[in-house]
Amino acid sequence: MTKRTWLFPVLFALMAFVAVSPAAAQEDRGNVPTAADAEALPEAEIDPKAIWVEHPLCNLNRPSEVQGYDIRCTGASFLDAAIADCCIPGDHFQLKLKNWDIAPNTGVTTSPGPANLFGLRTRVYNYGGTPQNPRNLHAYLECTYLHGVDVFGAGSFVTLSSDGVCTVTPDPLRSRIDRSP
Secondary structure, eight states, rough: OOHHEEEEEEEHHHHHHHSSSHHHHHHOOOBOOOOHHHHHHOOOOOOOOEEEEOOOEEESSSTEEEEEEEEEEESSSSSEEEEOOSSSOEEEEEEEEEEOSSSSEEEEEEOOSTOOOBBBOEEEEEEEOOOSSSOOEEEEEEEEEEEESSSSSEEEEEEEEEEEEEEEEEEOOOOOOOOOO
């Protein structure tokens, strides 16, 4: 083999090794957070009266997607929500929280823009629930991508808290234009 002929197979083998090395083989998650990412995140501001806290994720695949959550609380006078962008500074997400009872009310908040920074919390109140269950609160939460760097998948962290005990059920992702508030 001449000096030039052996160089190409060696370079090819070296490039193949780099392509499958452990560092290169790690899957790029992009901008989508996991539950482990949420554990390392600083907490959103929580009302001292809150006895229940949950941290669902909002992961979207395109700007038109809406992630919804059905939230049912017992013994609750309020439900708070806050949101933080996961990964890329400049992305802005929005939460819209709506409660239906004898006096329906809506709360809206956004992520401020820097990654991993929660915006102000929003709140809906329980103004009497239903005649059968005056201390029950039934709300719906929508998470949407308002605007930003437009790189998808994109994700955000959500913090929910209440002075009651709640269950959160995610709905399937839906595509639609958000009509806020």
